[in-house]
Every structure is written in structure tokens, then in C-alpha cells.
Amino acid sequence: MKKYLLLLLAACQGLAVMAQTPDYKMKITMKDGTKLTARTDEVEDITFAKIGKTEVTISEKYKTSTSLGVNLEVGPNVSRIKAACVPASQTITDVKAFLEAKATVDYNGSYTKAFDFLTPETEYVVYAMAYDADGYVGDATQLKLTTGKVEDDPFVVETKNITTTTLDYVVSSKDPNVQFVIQTTGLDMYKQWCDEGANAGDVFQHFVNYWKAVGQMYGSSWQEMISLDARKGTYDSYADNNTQKVLLWDADQVIIVFGVSNEGELVTPIQITKARTLAPEPSNNKISLEIKTNEWEKFKGNVVVAAKTTNADTYLVNVQKASLVDPHLQSGDLAKWLLGSGQDLSFYAQSGDADWEFKPKEAGEKYYAIGIGLDAHGAPTTKPVIIDFVLAGGSSEK
Structure with missing residues (x-):
């Protein structure tokens, strides 16, 4: 308390000096030798505040042979946290600098983090640090944890029938009385699910x-x-005619499995298994496009795109507004955006020369006709071929 009163007195004296003329210069020398200097007439306000607890409390939530689930908990005065997990064999000399550069958690409050894809029966260290509302960084905290044994995992998960956009799995619970839920999705989507809304990891x-x-x-x-999604014993997606489809090609996927009671309580760790879809086989099919018909008919367009090909490989033609396509042309993810809509577009693919009909609805707007090779599972086998056109019809015809 005495120290606080002395600081308050110093602040009052400083403000009194600031009100005088001539101007004064203030200099603060930090313990590390850093010097902060300012003219008193440039200082608007000086605030002294008691520093609360600015640190992260780390605790283990669950573990499997390849995942460590941890709770990263902070008090109300903390505005941001950073954390990372590294093998215990890795030496970190400056934890704060390491977290500033390599943190895999950067969040504005308490967080639940699953560090996945680790090595079984291996020691790891979770490091964390917290910031208060003014950016002050508290002491770094750490917790050493060890991944479990494979034989202690609650489930056995095997993949099969992997293609460019589909996969099947067989999941067996080691405890026949445990009901469990399974979901396959892309790794990027899994990360998005962790952070969406108030999920906090x-x-x-x-x-x-x-x-x-x-x-x-x-x-x-x-x-x-829960009962609509819950399984028991051994579940085979192929045998159940429930193959996971429309996954992103040549990309990491995850199979999420966890045991859950009818009351909605987790009864096992969340087990994450990684798989990867295949890369599509490239096609040497050369697709060329031409606008054969461009008309406006009673509130909608009539567009026919003539496509010519050089072999019998399957392909798809689509028409999209230029304003929707342009951002993906610039970012280079046009094929992903066009084919990764969650719908199996291989159903619409054709082979050989063909006329493709479309009914766009924005007269006078710029459109693109896009042709792209597709394999049997809806993954791209060629680069997109694009031509642009302006849909016929003016305001008087709309």
C-alpha cells in the first residue's frame, strides 16, 4: 500500500510539473536498460493500475496416443493468450519470444486445445502466456504431459476405399457398452469447428x-x-452404405470419434485420426469453349456453350457471374471453389463434344463459362478453361 501511495504521489507531482512552463522532458529507464522518453507537453494522461494475475493455468483434459487435450484458463483481466506444444526434448530458452513467433493458440480468453497428431508415449511440454488489456505480458507457464499408449485408446479406427474425394472407415469401440459418434471432415473444417461461435477450441x-x-x-x-448419430460396437461406413463423399482432393482429412452418454456427457477422450485423399490423375483432354447462343427470354437468359474436347475423358462446364469468380481467380482457388461446394458434381459430367445449356438471370452482366476435367469422384483433372461474355438483354428487356 505504501508503494502504491508513493507512485500516486509521484504521478501527481508529474502532472503538476506538466502544467508548468517551461516544458520538461520525462525519461523512464527499465530494468533491462530500455529507456522511454517523452516531452511533458506531449503527454495527455498518466495512469497507474494495479497489475492483476496475468497468467494461464494449464491442466490436462484428456489424452490419447496421438492427442493431448488441455484446458487453458485465465482470469477476467486477461484479454489474450498464446500457447504451443513442443516435444520435451526441444529446448526453449526464451519462452515468451518462442510463443510470440510460434504459438498455435492465439485467443482472447480461456481456451480448450487439442494438440493432435503427436507421437504415442512421448513427453511434451505445453507453454502458455497471457496479456492484459494494455498488452502487458505476464509470466509464462508450462505443463509437461505424456501421450498415451495405442492400446489404451478407446477406439480402433481404420480407413479403406480412399479415393480423391471419398473414404470409408471402420470404427470399433473397445468398450462394447460405450455409444459413440463418428464424423469425417477436412482438417481445415475441423479447425474451423473448434473455433466457430463460442466453442473456444x-x-x-x-x-x-x-x-x-x-x-x-x-x-x-x-x-x-444424440441417439440419431450414436453407434455401438463396430461400425463400417461402407457396409452401412454411408461412404463419406465430397471431401477435398489431395488433402488431409480427420475422423473424429468420441463416446457420449444419452445425457450429453463425454465418456471418452476425443480421438482424432488423420487420413488423406488421393491426388487426381491428370488428363490431357484439351477443352475449348464457345458461346453458341446468348439470348434473353422472359426474365431469364438462354445461353448455350459449345464444348469441344480431344478425348473421351469426362469434364464439366459451368456458368457463373464474373463478380463471384474473380476473387477466386485472383486467389488461385477457382477449382476448389467451383467443385468443393459439398455436392458431388461428377453426376453432371459428360464426355466428348457437347452443348451445355444454362439459364442465367442477370441481363447485361458479365459471366464466365468455365470448363474443367473431372474424374469419377468429382476431382479436377485439368486446369479450368474460361471464356467471358455479357448476358444479352438490357433494362428494357428485363
Whole structure:
């Protein structure tokens, strides 16, 4: 208390000096030798505040042979945290500098983090640090943890029938009494589910939110919806005619499995298994496009795109507004945007020369006709071929 009163007195004296003329210069020398200098007439305000607890409390939530789930908890005065997990064999001499550069968690409050894809039976260290509202960094904290044994994992997960955009899996629970939920998705989507809304890193909350939404439609509690997705014993997606489709080609996928009670409580760790879809085989099909018909007919366009090809490989032609396509042309992800809509477009693919008909609705707007090779599962086998046109029809014809 005495120290605080002395600081307050010093601040009052400083403000009194600032009100005088001539101007004064203030200099603060930090313990590390850093010097901060300012003219008193440039200082608007000086604030002294008691520093609260600015650190992250780390605790283990669960573990599997390849994942460590941790709770990163902070008090109300903390505005931001950073954290990372590294092998215990890795020496970190300056933890704060390391976290500034290499943090895999950067969040504005308490967070639940699953550090996945680790090595079984290996020691790791989780490092974390917190910032207060003024950017002050508190002391770094750490916790040493060890991944589990494969034989202690609650589930056995195997993949099969992997193609460019599909895969099957067989999941067996080691405890026949445990009901479990399975979901396959892209690695990027898994990360998005962890952070969407108020999930704060906890992917289980994504499923809770989904069950709540479904329960609301049916006038039921979200816990009652769990049974719609729950399995027991051994589940084979292929045998159940439930192959996971429309995955991104040549990309990391994850199979999420967890045991859950009918009351909505997790009864096992969340087990994450990584798989990867295949890269599509390139096609040497040369696709050329031409606008054969461009008309405006009673509130909609009539566009026919003539496509010529050089072999019998399958392909797709699509027409999209230029304003939608241009951002993806610039970012280089046009094929991903065009084909990764969650719909299996291989159903619409054709082979050989063909006329493709479309009914666009924005007269006088710029459009693109896009041709791209497709394999049997809807993955691209050629680069996109693009021609542009302006849809016929003016304001008087709309």
C-alpha cells in the first residue's frame, strides 16, 4: 500500500510539473536498460493500475496416443493468450519470444486445445502466456504431459476405399457398452469447428450446437438427438452404405470419434485420426469453349456453350457471374471453389463434344463459362478453361 501511495504521489507531482512552463522532458529507464522518453507537453494522461494475475493455468483434459487435450484458463483481466506444444526434448530458452513467433493458440480468453497428431508415449511440454488489456505480458507457464499408449485408446479406427474425394472407415469401440459418434471432415473444417461461435477450441461444442439446432426443429432436447448419430460396437461406413463423399482432393482429412452418454456427457477422450485423399490423375483432354447462343427470354437468359474436347475423358462446364469468380481467380482457388461446394458434381459430367445449356438471370452482366476435367469422384483433372461474355438483354428487356 505504501508503494502504491508513493507512485500516486509521484504521478501527481508529474502532472503538476506538466502544467508548468517551461516544458520538461520525462525519461523512464527499465530494468533491462530500455529507456522511454517523452516531452511533458506531449503527454495527455498518466495512469497507474494495479497489475492483476496475468497468467494461464494449464491442466490436462484428456489424452490419447496421438492427442493431448488441455484446458487453458485465465482470469477476467486477461484479454489474450498464446500457447504451443513442443516435444520435451526441444529446448526453449526464451519462452515468451518462442510463443510470440510460434504459438498455435492465439485467443482472447480461456481456451480448450487439442494438440493432435503427436507421437504415442512421448513427453511434451505445453507453454502458455497471457496479456492484459494494455498488452502487458505476464509470466509464462508450462505443463509437461505424456501421450498415451495405442492400446489404451478407446477406439480402433481404420480407413479403406480412399479415393480423391471419398473414404470409408471402420470404427470399433473397445468398450462394447460405450455409444459413440463418428464424423469425417477436412482438417481445415475441423479447425474451423473448434473455433466457430463460442466453442473456444472445443470441437465437442460443434456437435452440441448441431444437436440443439435439430432438436429445436423437432421440439426435442438436444440430448434426445444424440441417439440419431450414436453407434455401438463396430461400425463400417461402407457396409452401412454411408461412404463419406465430397471431401477435398489431395488433402488431409480427420475422423473424429468420441463416446457420449444419452445425457450429453463425454465418456471418452476425443480421438482424432488423420487420413488423406488421393491426388487426381491428370488428363490431357484439351477443352475449348464457345458461346453458341446468348439470348434473353422472359426474365431469364438462354445461353448455350459449345464444348469441344480431344478425348473421351469426362469434364464439366459451368456458368457463373464474373463478380463471384474473380476473387477466386485472383486467389488461385477457382477449382476448389467451383467443385468443393459439398455436392458431388461428377453426376453432371459428360464426355466428348457437347452443348451445355444454362439459364442465367442477370441481363447485361458479365459471366464466365468455365470448363474443367473431372474424374469419377468429382476431382479436377485439368486446369479450368474460361471464356467471358455479357448476358444479352438490357433494362428494357428485363
